[in-house]
Amino acid sequence: EVSTQSTESSGINAEYGVLLARDGTLSVPEDHYKALLNQAFGVGGWALIPLDDIKELPAMDPNQKYVPLVREYALYAHERFVSQAFGETNFYSANQKYSDAAETIKASALTRCCKDLGVASELWDKGWTERWRGKYGIQEWAENVTTQRKAQMWRRKDEDWAWPFKRSTFYK
Secondary structure, three states, rough: OOOOOOOOOOOOOOOOEEEEEEEEEEEEEEHHHHHHHHHHHHHOOEEEEEEOOOOEEEOOOOOOEEEEEEEEEEEEOOEEEEEEEEEEEEOOOOOOOHHHHHHHHHHHHHHHHHHHOOOHHHHHHHHHHHHHHHEEEEEEEEEOOOOOOOEEEEEEOOOOOOOOOOOOOOOO
């Protein structure tokens, strides 16, 4: 039984199993979705099938240092269509492998297909995510020590800033 499972009812500990990105976005690791699908449909009982090639989207800003990439996938279980979604990522050619970007696109599509099944659906509930961030996260000024750029970012309360970031203040 995979549908309508919250993070906790599907085996994710709300405190430790939810990831907090620097922009405040919450997510669940890709491995959780795969394990849940394996549990529900058996190993080999489901497949995420690409529906087209990876496409480069046009740049929104001529100075941007990345290329937005997308690819559409369909999720099948026991040879039946379940869901369909686009996966996306930003590809930074100077310091990222194309194969890593392709895997990120696939993980993004899997997450969105599982969202249609109701898996970890509270991650899209604004009230739930705000309560989670209030309990487990903190927003602070942080500085990238390699570029000296400062910005407000999120981190978990139980984790310190990891290189290349350090806690900062708005003022010098």
